[in-house]
Amino acid sequence: MAFDLGKIKRNWTLFLDRDGVINYENPGTYVRNWEEFKFYPGAPENIAFFNTRFQRVLLATNQRGITRGVMTLQDLEHIHEQMLSSVEQKGGRIDKIYFCLDMDADSPCRKPNPGMALQAALDFPEIDLTRSVMVGNNISDMEFGRNAGMVTVFLRTTSPEMAFPHESVDAHYRDLNEFAQALQKS
DSSP states (O other): OOGGGGGGGGEEEEESSSSSTTTTTOOOSSOOOOOOBBTTTHHHHHHHHHHHHEEEEEEEEETTTTTTTTHHHHHHHHHHHHHHHHHHTTTTTEEEEEOOOOOOOTTTTSSTHHHHHHHHHHHHOOOGGGGEEEEESSSHHHHHHHHHHEEEEEEESSSSTTTTTTOOOOOEESSHHEEEEEEEEH
């Protein structure tokens, strides 16, 4: 049984993964620059809608491509500046972007470890992680949400064959559009 989206109130927080959630992944490598960054249809508009339903909308993304030397921190910052500008042009906002460059699976900030969520709760004291939703397209995103005490929403954008129910997933949708539509109806 899926999580009842009607339980979400305005004082909740939404955490979004980036690649495979709001933009297409770059198969076999990383999204290395703005030219390779492609929003999923409707993603900026969905973020604008999420701003009406959540007190905070945050991004939490692993970005080890920098540590691997595939791209630079400046490349990542440029991608995020352009992404934020595009979202703002559609009337939305992302309150803060958290990213982890670490390669080590034991790093506290690397998903599925909850470091980015814990940092967000320090940065925004009104955040209650038990009243937060993590939306992602990988089980590591779901485990990140679980480890931080959040509700988890899996998007099947990159894993359409994923079998459900799954112990780490509270609800699942085809993509961000379907999640937004379900939230509108709740």
